[in-house]
Amino acid sequence: MGHDTVETPNLSFGRGGVPGRSTPYAQYVRLEELHDLQHPRSKEPAELSFIITTQVMELLFDLLRHEWTLARQALREDDLPAALAALRRGTHAQDVLVDSWDLLATMTPQEFNSFRALFGEASGFQSAAFLHLEFVLGNKNAALLGMYEGMPRTREELVEALRSPGLYDEVLALLARRGLGPLPEPSEQRYRPSEEVAAAWRRVYTEPEFAALQPLGEALLDVAERVTRWRQRHLSAVKRTMGGKPGSGGSSGLTWLRKSAEQDVFPELWTIRDEL
Template sequence: MGHDSVETPNLSFVRGGEPGHGTPYARYARLSELHSLQNPRSKVPAELSFIVTTQVMELLFGLLRHEWTLAQQALREDDLPQALAALRRGTHAQDVLVESWGLLATMTPQEFNAFRSVFGEASGFQSSAFLHLEFLLGNKNAALLRMYDEVPETRAELTEALRSASLYDDALALLARRGLAVPHEPSDQRHRTDPAVEAAWRRVYTDPELASLQPLAEALLDVAERVTRWRQRHLAAVRRAMGAKPGSGGSSGLSWLRKAAEQDVFPELWSVRDEM
């Protein structure tokens, strides 16, 4: 096919895509709208970095949800290659998330305190996108839904995620379909270490007939390790900028973050290594 036959993309479906309104790139990425969303409430230079970091993380939360949902769908269809591809794409997004904390690495307590009052009780702890990811990981807590009592659409969406299978549930369901004795019923409770699940993963690593499932175990462990790295960087960033003061949203701040950083994701994939 010759170069002259390439059709001009139709970007009219993009908001702001009317003729003469910026370049095709600006219309496609909605750059004018994007760059209008950073509105510091103080004159402290560090506040812009704080806002941009927060917004970047929220965008990456949405991308991760997209990839993990695709991975779930593929697992339910017994399409292991597609599930692994989605998880692999997600780990790259997780790497960027972890490194995003570097944007705040030089913020001093004086700089943070200079604008902290302008966002009042706002806290990343209130992020519905982040909570959705926690539920997808199996870290479920129904009590957290109370934050969204006045946002019924968000609460309904999170309630569905709470009651639905997590990414780990779908991985365990695939193991069960491959003949492993493993519980995999979805629950609205946080996943806790189960000896039967640990035994199933041990067989995946030691039984040659189940070796094809090892890439799934390792891909999930890649996800889990990056979640821990993100939590550790969060803990370090908060400790550096505000110490042990209570969080703006009413959480216990540093102690809550430390507890979260110590909590393993997909715990059997870690504990099984003790006996291998």
């Protein structure tokens, strides 16, 4: 034996407190916790799909927030390649988000109604992670913070997102530094289209001096298009599953979703298309 060391096996306590071996993989991805987070409240088989799909979306919201935060920081530092890389990685997360609706696409009204009452006033509209992304995109609304009065840490994070420059704000600041300003300053209000911003993007797409910024415009359109796809799939899934009934948690259901799906993200990049 000599100086040989003997590794002590890692032990974990599984369900019921029974000690057992844990693989490095299980420890790294926290498998026991992950697989213990699904607790259907009905005997309807479709409810498990509903819960898991919702949880997957929440995790993807966190991943997207991570990538957009990196993109904002890179833009602030004038590191265009790093910003483009983060936006590109984010579009892959967005694609999975859009496709996640396939897991719920065939749920019938009868299946959904069999457990809908059991989650009470819970609604995806209350998702703090989703609202954070909306604020980063410029869809800011301070009135929505009232939902989180009982969650101080979450509310503090959302207040910071409300007050901080969003993704598009950092893009416009970069355009201004590259000689395309002055452009509107960041605001705590919902972003409104600006002719000054439209004029700056026209120059990016028509003047050779600014052509190096065109990949940024196209990357933003990739993001914006996927945001719209996600909203449209959400609208379609709700329309198919519950029709025009009021949404849980007091939301207006289809009315709100339809209005959201009609809003362009980074609007000037779309409107100048008519002139190019």
